[in-house]
Amino acid sequence: MSKSIQRSVRGLIGAVICLGLWQLADQLHWVDPTFIPGPVEIGRRVWQLFGTAEFRVDFVATLLAWLIAILSATVVAVPLGLLLGSMPVLRGALSAVVDMLRPIPTVTLIPLVLTAFGDGAQIKIILAAFASIWPILFNVIYGLREVDPLFVDTARAFRAGRLRTALSVRLPYIAPFALTGIRMSAAISLVVVVSTEFINNAGIGFGSYVVLNGEQTGDTPMVIGGVVIAGILGCLVNGLLQGAQNRWFSWATEGA
Amino acid sequence: MFARSKFAAIVQRWLVFVIFVLVWQWAATVVDQTVFPTPSAILGQVRTLWFSGPPSHLFLGSRVSDDILPSIERLATGWAIASVAGVVIGITLGLSSTLADYASGVLAFMRAVPPVMLVPVFIVLFHIGDTMQLATIIFGSIWPVLLNAVDGARSVDPIKRDTARAYRIGRVRWITTVVLPAAAPKIFAGLRINLAIALILMVVSEFVGSPNGLGYVITNAQDTFDYKSMWAGIALVSLLGFMLNRLLVAVEDRALAWHHSSTRLLEG
Amino acid sequence: MLDVIELGHTYGTGARAHVAIDEVNFRVDEGEIVCVVGPSGCGKSTLLKSIAGLHRISTGEIHLHGRQVRDVPGDLAVVFQDYSRSLFPWLSVVKNVEFPLRGSSLSRRERRERAEDALASVGLGHVARKHPWQLSGGMQQRVAIARALAYRPSLLLMDEPFASVDAQTRGELEDLVLRVRAAQDMTILLVTHDIDESVYLGDRVLVLSESPTTVVDTLKVDLPRERDQIVTRASVEFVRLRSEVARLLKH
Numbered sequence: 001m002s003k004s005i006q007r008s009v010r011g012l013i014g015a016v017i018c019l020g021l022w023q024l025a026d027q028l029h030w031v032d033p034t035f036i037p038g039p040v041e042i043g044r045r046v047w048q049l050f051g052t053a054e055f056r057v058d059f060v061a062t063l064l065a066w067l068i069a070i071l072s073a074t075v076v077a078v079p080l081g082l083l084l085g086s087m088p089v090l091r092g093a094l095s096a097v098v099d100m101l102r103p104i105p106t107v108t109l110i111p112l113v114l115t116a117f118g119d120g121a122q123i124k125i126i127l128a129a130f131a132s133i134w135p136i137l138f139n140v141i142y143g144l145r146e147v148d149p150l151f152v153d154t155a156r157a158f159r160a161g162r163l164r165t166a167l168s169v170r171l172p173y174i175a176p177f178a179l180t181g182i183r184m185s186a187a188i189s190l191v192v193v194v195s196t197e198f199i200n201n202a203g204i205g206f207g208s209y210v211v212l213n214g215e216q217t218g219d220t221p222m223v224i225g226g227v228v229i230a231g232i233l234g235c236l237v238n239g240l241l242q243g244a245q246n247r248w249f250s251w252a253t254e255g256a
Numbered sequence: 257m258f259a260r261s262k263f264a265a266i267v268q269r270w271l272v273f274v275i276f277v278l279v280w281q282w283a284a285t286v287v288d289q290t291v292f293p294t295p296s297a298i299l300g301q302v303r304t305l306w307f308s309g310p311p312s313h314l315f316l317g318s319r320v321s322d323d324i325l326p327s328i329e330r331l332a333t334g335w336a337i338a339s340v341a342g343v344v345i346g347i348t349l350g351l352s353s354t355l356a357d358y359a360s361g362v363l364a365f366m367r368a369v370p371p372v373m374l375v376p377v378f379i380v381l382f383h384i385g386d387t388m389q390l391a392t393i394i395f396g397s398i399w400p401v402l403l404n405a406v407d408g409a410r411s412v413d414p415i416k417r418d419t420a421r422a423y424r425i426g427r428v429r430w431i432t433t434v435v436l437p438a439a440a441p442k443i444f445a446g447l448r449i450n451l452a453i454a455l456i457l458m459v460v461s462e463f464v465g466s467p468n469g470l471g472y473v474i475t476n477a478q479d480t481f482d483y484k485s486m487w488a489g490i491a492l493v494s495l496l497g498f499m500l501n502r503l504l505v506a507v508e509d510r511a512l513a514w515h516h517s518s519t520r521l522l523e524g
Numbered sequence: 525m526l527d528v529i530e531l532g533h534t535y536g537t538g539a540r541a542h543v544a545i546d547e548v549n550f551r552v553d554e555g556e557i558v559c560v561v562g563p564s565g566c567g568k569s570t571l572l573k574s575i576a577g578l579h580r581i582s583t584g585e586i587h588l589h590g591r592q593v594r595d596v597p598g599d600l601a602v603v604f605q606d607y608s609r610s611l612f613p614w615l616s617v618v619k620n621v622e623f624p625l626r627g628s629s630l631s632r633r634e635r636r637e638r639a640e641d642a643l644a645s646v647g648l649g650h651v652a653r654k655h656p657w658q659l660s661g662g663m664q665q666r667v668a669i670a671r672a673l674a675y676r677p678s679l680l681l682m683d684e685p686f687a688s689v690d691a692q693t694r695g696e697l698e699d700l701v702l703r704v705r706a707a708q709d710m711t712i713l714l715v716t717h718d719i720d721e722s723v724y725l726g727d728r729v730l731v732l733s734e735s736p737t738t739v740v741d742t743l744k745v746d747l748p749r750e751r752d753q754i755v756t757r758a759s760v761e762f763v764r765l766r767s768e769v770a771r772l773l774k775h
Contacts, residue, residue, distance in 0.1 A: 010358045104493075105455060105497065107460055108490045109490065111474050111475050195372045198375065199460075218380050230373045235365060421596055422596060424598060518613045
């Protein structure tokens with residue numbers, strides 16, 4: 001058995017053991033089951049949630065918002081990154097701007113944005129997209145810096161124009177870096193979308209649902225169920241993107 | 257990152273900051289609206305809220321103990337506990353690669369959970385207040401440093417291991433004088449991340465579950481459309497995060513001086 | 525002092541078992557330098573690590589001072605090939621040399637003195653406060669040697685110690701080993717793939733075969749105790765010995 005498969009199997013076994021112990025602790029009342037419910041009850045609740053139409057609507061709404069945010073961020077950040085990456089002067093200024101903006105946690109801006117611009121779905125998408133642009137942008141710029149000049153010279157030797165070089169040499173080269181950035185953005189935009197839904201819990205969304213129906217009613221299995229769902233979602237998406245990266249971009253050797 | 261020298265980079269950064277502020281000041285003065293007050297107005301509000309006290313108190317006003325101190329306390333306590341626990345647990349797990357393997361499933365899942373999602377959980381469990389916030393910060397920010405500590409402990413060079421065994425270095429000394437320094441670079445990288453997460457969790461938990469603190473200032477201002485106070489709160493949170501990060505980086509630079517110099521040499 | 529009796533090592537079990545070392549017997553007497561030469565992959569390093577107690581062997585016994593070695597013995601030091609990974613980058617040179625002594629009953633001052641003496645004996649007294657990565661490869665290996673010397677082992681094991689340094693430095697380090705042995709009457713078991721080095725340094729040369737490894741032969745090196753890189757290597761006896769070793773290796 002290869003090392004990595006062994007590790008995955010053990011990880012799975014470890015997780016199952018943990019869940020088993022947790023369930024045991026609950027059933028034997030070592031832990032107060034009304035305080036912290038066991039995994040079986042949480043699982044049941046999650047199942048029940050997906051059977052509720054209202055939840056499904058909210059859940060899909062969040063997923064859509066998340067997807068749109070990532071896509072918008074990608075569509076903006078990749079060309080922008082390609083552009084800025086080819087102009088060293090702008091690059092320097094940009095990094096200084098970002099360094100300056102970095103200390104401001106995006107979540108702090110949420111109440112401000114909600115107050116100023118109302119609470120439609122667009123707001124959380126815009127905020128999430130804004131926060132997710134940076135990882136993609138920087139990964140693209142970093143990737144451009146790493147393009148082996150040999151490739152570019154080869155293209156020039158074949159008299160490829162600037163656009164052609166950009167499309168056929170630079171773009172494929174930065175693709176794995178961009179994908180890494182997108183993976184990071186996926187995590188960040190989920191956090192921003194859900195945080196916005198928490199704070200503005202009158203709207204539609206997974207976060208709002210959990211707050212309204214779980215937090216405010218003291219429904220522990222529900223709120224933990226929410227965590228589980230978000231965790232699994234995050235794992236799935238990260239796993240998918242990582243898998244895509246390994247399959248399509250196994251040729252990429254560095255950084256990404 | 258792209259500047260010719262470190263000094264040039266710093267100058268560049270502050271230059272851009274100043275230009276940014278000036279442009280904002282001009283734009284906000286010209287276009288009259290309330291959502292984006294001028295930087296001068298924001299600064300004024302910061303002073304009014306917190307720094308208009310008597311000189312004997314370092315100009316700190318009375319509201320500081322309601323707004324700023326609780327936030328700092330929670331953040332510092334929560335982050336410190338999360339960091340120490342993360343390092344201890346992480347290194348313990350990392351020492352045995354079998355144990356680390358078995359833990360890897362649970363750890364990978366916890367890393368994928370957006371920390372913010374833990375806020376409702378702890379609100380339900382502990383209700384509004386300090387316990388809830390501390391629990392949120394600790395439970396939410398421990399993972400990066402824990403995972404990095406595991407990784408750091410696992411990846412101690414086998415040659416160092418053989419060396420320590422050949423010279424019969426005892427288990428405790430092995431951990432404190434070899435594993436810990438060897439894992440230190442990864443641990444510090446984890447610490448910087450979990451500081452950022454702790455800050456976010458502090459703010460968010462104060463948005464929804466606290467009667468005081470900077471997050472409360474911001475949401476309170478939200479109810480009265482008091483944009484100046486909102487921005488003042490945002491500014492102070494950012495300042496807090498910035499200073500704490502700088503502090504951590506300064507500590508890291510001293511503790512990892514050997515690492516920075518040696519890797520620079522290898523790359524050079 | 526050191527007795528290796530029917531040492532063997534097999535990786536894996538059953539049908540997939542791979543006999544790395546078949547049967548190795550030899551002894552090392554006090555004050556000797558014994559060089560072990562063998563083709564790549566013949567398990568020389570495994571052999572050395574087994575003697576150091578770092579590796580558990582399948583069959584056979586190792587006796588040091590008449591007592592069987594089961595774990596890492598207390599009066600033995602190892603110098604590894606990869607010095608950059610064996611030294612600790614977060615410690616200064618002198619602290620690196622002191623490090624193995626920290627668990628002993630010596631006082632701080634005594635530890636520091638021993639470390640500084642050891643550094644002086646390898647010619648590195650002046651770089652005590654520097655860090656290993658600030659030194660050249662040859663100097664780093666000398667620090668590793670100083671560390672072993674400060675430990676005052678009765679047996680020094682060296683695992684291809686000069687394979688990672690350039691040829692010129694290699695010569696300097698070989699002479700250092702000879703000086704150290706003369707000054708401290710140390711017993712040394714040195715593994716190398718370099719035939720010339722094995723004859724230059726050794727009082728005896730042990731030639732190993734390919735896997736499954738056995739001792740092909742042991743040659744006594746009848747060269748004068750005082751050796752010189754140019755004179756000795758040009759001597760008739762040296763040439764004869766190294767050809768003999770080369771022939772045995774090809775066997």
